[in-house]
Amino acid sequence: MTPPPLHGLSASAFALLHFIVIVIASASGTTTTTTTTTSLPTDEHGDYNGSDLIDWIRSHPEGIIHLSLRIGRERPGDLSSPLGLFVKNDAESIPISKGDVIARIPWDMMIQPGGKYHPYKFFSCRAIYNLANELDMGEHSDKAPYVRYLLSQKRGNMPGEWSRAGSNFLASEILGNGDLPPYEDSWRAKFDVEWSGGCSGTDATADPIAHDNERRAYWLASSRDEDTLMVPVYDMANHSNDPVLLNTVSYKPARAGDAFLFVSSRDIASGEQIYNSYNRCNACSGMALSGDCETYSYARTPDLYVNFGFVEDYPQYWEFDPQHKDDDSGDDSSDDDDDDDETGFEFCLIRDEVSGELAARYIGGSNDMPDAADVAWMTRQLNRLRALSDEKERLEGRHVRGADGDGNGDVDGDPDKMPRSEWESSWRYHDALSRAIEAAIRSVSKDHNILSDGEL
Structure with a gap:
């Protein structure tokens, strides 16, 4: 696709907020900690507004940030609300029209990975090593405004970087020890396999400080990169596949040295x-046939939960495999000539705009809908999740830091318990799974009368 024309844009001023960056140095096996005071820009609500980052990008002869773009929280002043990109709402702002460059x-x-970059390569050890190096340099990096923002990000959002207690609870109680996605090989050992093994990352016992910095870089890349690129400002745009909300398209560099374009689609x-x-x-998503698939991003809803730590809004994309656990066990005793090798089924979970009712639309149409055995399996999973929900209050006291007065819920307290943030994330995913399975059962039952409403 041909990129749209560029628009000249100017810089903005910023307010200051002191932010403490922890710089850890190691000498002869000894760890020392120092603090430096660095300016972070904020708006009138005390929220990060990224004006230092915007000014930095605009200072480059080829850098563009649309004059009407601002950075702020969805709910101003609410620290639990995510940061995002918005169109300014003041008399002096220039409207963003279809085809405008939002960011160049x-x-x-x-x-980025340097000269090894390729637009169809989706993971790069070199890119993560480069990110770790920038994080280590901190304020001395030539990308300091971006690095400063990255270092301010809270750690522990993705399930793969959770505490042992949190990951155990998600794997066993929520996912049923391999019954439901995301399957453990996609998240629980991801850092060890992909980074420590595949990229020869620093061993924690040999150099714990370097290991921790690489771990931070790995998970930042997992949650914020565009394949092998860490792209400032662009990475602050929140996710949606709602055709009413989605309003951009991106253009990755065709080769090393080219710019990244972020463009309005309406x-x-x-x-x-x-x-x-x-x-x-x-x-x-409805985009696959539109010609706007520059990033080749096909991830399902469980994949987004693994890679970004959130449950996406509707439409959602689910795949379940009733025989996944059996397949992983290596037991092929159930194989016979009548078995269908394709045991999984995929569906889109759609919410009706008027009624709010959820419905499953199966990817392969009626020929690929779950059969009676699949529906029975889903019903067992749904009943298990409902029973778990009935025990939520009791389980909270057993598994969550601070739930019984032993700490503040996130940092202090019993190391064998999970932070409250992991507990809440697990239950958000539990609820998403439950809704998806229930809708899948109802959709099949409505079409084929496999179950009556009273049996669900």
């Missing part, structure tokens, strides 16, 4: 949030 990020302002009104899709080309 030059190559040397991204954190007119974006004043005050409106600017959204990106993190899995634009999946079968449920």
Whole structure:
């Protein structure tokens, strides 16, 4: 696709907030900690507004940030609300029209794999090593405004970086020890396999400080990169596949040295949030046939939970495999000539705009809908999840730090318990699973009378 024309844009001023960056140095096996005071820009609500980052990008001859773009929280002043990109809502703002460049990020302002970059390569050890190096340099990095923002990000959002107690609870209680996605090989050992093994990452016992810095870089890349690129400002756009909300398309560099373009796909009104899709080309997004699939991102809803730590809004994309656990066990005693090798089924979970009712639309149509055995399996899973929900209050006291007065819920307390943030994330995913399975059962039952409503 041909990139749209560019628009000249100017810089903005910023307010200051002191932010403490912890710089850890190691000498002869001894760890020392120092603090430096660095300016972070904020808006009138005390929320990060990224104006230092915007000014930095605009200072580059090829850097563009649209004059009407602002960074802020969805709910101003609420620290639990995510940061995002918005169109300014004031009399001086220039409207964002379809085809406008929202951001043009030059190559040397991204954190990238260098000359080894390829647009169809989706993981790079070199890119993560480069990110770890930038994080280690901190304020001394030539990308300091971006690094400063990255270092301010809370750690522990993705299930793969959770505490042992949190990951055990998700794997065993929520996912049924391999019954439900995301399956453990996609998240629980991801860092060890992909980074420590595949990228020869630093061993924790040999150099714990370097190991921790690489771990931070790995999970930042997992949650914020565009394949092998860390792209400032662009990575602050929140996710949506809602055709009413989604309003952008991105253009990755065709080769090393090219810029990254972030472009409006429709007119974006004043005050409106600017959204990106993190899995634009999946079968449920409606984009696969539109020609806007530059990123080749096909991830399902469980994949987004693994890679970003959130449950996406509707439409969602689910795949279940009733025989996944049996397949992993290596036991082929159930194989016979009549078995169907394709045991899994995929569906889009759609919410009706008027009634709010959820419905499952199966990817392969009626020929690939679950059979009676699949529905029985889903019913068992749904009943298990409901029973778990009935025990939630009792389980909270057993598994969560601070639930019985032993700490503040996130940092202090029993190391064999999980932070409250992991507990709440697990239950958000539990609820998403329950809704998806229930809708899948009802959709099949309605079409084939496999179950009556009273049996669900």
